[in-house]
Amino acid sequence: MSSPLLEVRDLHVWFDLPRHRELHAVQGVSFELEAGDRLGLVGESGCGKTTAILAVMGLLPPSASVAGSVLLDGENVLVGGEDSVRPHRWVDVAMVFQGAMNALNPVKTVASQIAEPMELHGTASGADARRRAGDLLEMVGIGAEAGERYPHEFSGVMRQRAAIAMALACGPKLLLADEPTTALDVMVQAQILELLVALTKDLGLTLVLVTHDLPVVAQVCDRAAVMYAGEIVESGPMDALFHEPRHPYTRLLFAATPDLYGEDEVLSIPGAPPRLDEPLVGCPFRPRCDRAFDRCVTEHPSPKPVAERHMAACHLNDVPAASA
């Protein structure tokens, strides 16, 4: 049996805080991706979704400590720290960062920043690399000649397109996109999302899209994992999550999503996520849950299969005839 393209197994990330405290940002996340999958990682700010994918690339700060494993094509890339993960960066896994405004170096031309990783990893060099950079810019709809300009001469959406072109420089198998549309105007968000879908289909890319925005996931991904307080509380096909959510948080998230065309008052989930610098007892969502019962106070729910490729971590699923 061939190993999946990406397998994240029981990933934990802690951040050091002052006075010897710790923030347990990611608390045992596991997921798998086959080639061509498009997974959405959804949750509120601070739920650990960005930390989880930064861990995949080994890009965590020195204040972080990591446990668990990240397997790329069956190889555990985190086992040797920075040195074992660096050869995979951009060649196997590339990333489109949140707010591409600042992700490009202001004092270098766009084309030189796209060509840089090619030269570094030996994908192409010199004039060849320049030509490929031009091709990539064409592919994302900017035009090759724009590459000789500096990032500040680009509009926000052009910069985001350039960032996508840059991510494709070394022909990666896996693309991680962290809130790629958040900083953009609503009108142009759709353009970037369409571009991402088209590119992943054309190039056979595997995509992990991190966002707080459910409609974005619905537009791009076929599967989603919902994160809450550092854990994946529910994961499954988009349809199943939307029509048959098995965790109250997922249900409330969909309900809280603003309707693009509606004028209705948006519902919000009352309360705030728990602090992650203290040990959690029971279900982390209990204080905000509208269906919590006594078992949720003391017992931490673990993820269990609830249907075909559909997992949820909620005690309600153990109660016959009750559904989230």
Add this chain to the structure above:
Amino acid sequence: MRGADYVIKRTAFALITIFVAITLNFVLFRALPGSAVSDLARVPHATPQLKAALTKEFGLDKPMWEQYLLYLKELTHGNFGVSYVNQQPVWNNLRTALGNTIPMVLLGTLIAMVLGIFTGVVSAWRRGTAVDHASTNLAIAFYAVPTQWLGLVLIIVFAKYLPTYGRTNVYLLAPTFWQHLKDVMIHMLMPSTTLALTLYGEYTLIVRSAMLETLGEDYVLTARAKGLTGWAVVRDHAFRNAMLPTVTLMALSLGYVVAGAILVEAVFSWPGIGRAVYESVFNNDYPMLQGAFLILTLSVVFFNFVADLLYFRLDPRITA
């Protein structure tokens, strides 16, 4: 051309600043009550003839605005007045002094810049390590000691090995060009080193904090994600961006270089412009003090202008 506006603006700023400095110079020395030049009672050893000559030359019997115009007119001819002490035109004295100061300050500043940039970059990159702590604390220590004091301590330590007084050995008669050059270089070593050490501390701290701010930028994370090693990220991405605030801050610290030069020249009797300031304060030689102050201000304005142009070369974002 990109940024023609910027260059014009900065040039205009420099020119206006020069004008403001010249006017300030007039006001400080003439218009303020008890001002030095106008009050002939404060001229040492003034004979009636000298007083009469000065009154005529500066138009001291005329109204203030006429004096001001006369002052401007004389300045355009390079006439800064006459030194009370050696009765030489101030400009002649200053020209010699400037020729002595520039190589000494340049040597010290260059050493400080090279050292400061190197240790600042390394400190920021190795933030929180023993290397960073050692280098930062050393820099703070050098930043914290008074320049003149450091000079005196160096004299105590090195007086046996190196000359600590003046610019040349007066007993070296009829030296060849190379002997003279070597003599001056040896004499320059102590003052330049003193200046370099105090500036090095400040430059290290400036570069370190500029680098730290740069290392928090998103494009540094992007560069690492691309697979660049730590050193390559510093060299290709962080360094040039960190140089932007550094250039400005170093330019602003030029006033500090000037102050350092005055103190260093006073300690080592280096016959430069700083020594001229020191001696003219001592001797109440106000025309010399006025001329020296103007030259120092103009040099700071000039180097700030150079820094503005350098900034423009480094940052493609500047358009206006």
Add this chain to the structure above:
Amino acid sequence: MSRLFIEPGLADAEPSKRARGSLLWDVVRERPSAAIGAALLGTFVLIAVFARLIEPYGIHQQVGPVFQRPSAHHWLGLDDGGVDMVSLLIEGARISLTVGFAAALVATFIGGGIGVLAGYFGGWTDVVLMRITDYFLVVPDVPLMIVVAAIWGPSLFHIIVVIGILLWTTTARIIRAQVKSVRERVYVKRARSLGAGNFRLIFRHVLPQVAPLMIANVVLTIAVAIFDETALAFLGLGDPTSTSWGTIIEHAFLRTAMSRGAWWAIVPPGVCVALVVMGCYLLGQAIEDALNPRLRVAHLSVKTFRLRPLAGRSEEAV
């Protein structure tokens, strides 16, 4: 966007007085450099305040031969007039710190005032005030101080005023930038829409928010002012009737203490200046760093994330 996604901790509430007070306290508690700085500065302030009580000998009293070596009676020896060095240094602390604090207060008052006005009112006020600041930034401080001090004549009061009115430029720029950002915050806008006047807005809402930065600035300016005082004193422009660390160094230099090997007459005053300046720098910089969000992230460091064994953890987590 729904309220759900508002970043926790980025709420628009105005930080309370207590939160701000504890910020300064936290800086000292969490950063060893700030604690060292505060301790150094505090020690010298105590020495300066109780100077007259703890000086072992009179500062004009000849107690032994000129440049006597350090001994059990006179730990740091005697100066060129046979005066006890320890007493002179304690008196020097009193004068140097007085000059430093007073000049820094003058500078902060001017710089803070200009910064607040320029930042708060914006528009023409801002343009004019900042243009003036730009010109002042280019004028080299120390030569101008020398000129003004030389014309006015040497006195402690003159020195304080001269240093004070020339050191405000950096403060003005930093405070202006901060005020500009505070002014746009939600609680200030809300207070304004509730009808609060400019005076009230500045003193109740804006100033308290820039206070920590101003404190950092005062502390850093004290260091520069003490520095400048030693420079002026060294050039013979100090107050001849008082003894500061600067005048002690000057006297040692003029009486050629170096060639007589009397290191004790030169080294200690410089070390005192260095310790106070260091204390100010460490404390001031630590506060500034704590207030600078851009320094909180470092995307590159020689240290990397650590790996942790999962032993015992996985059972607990699942």
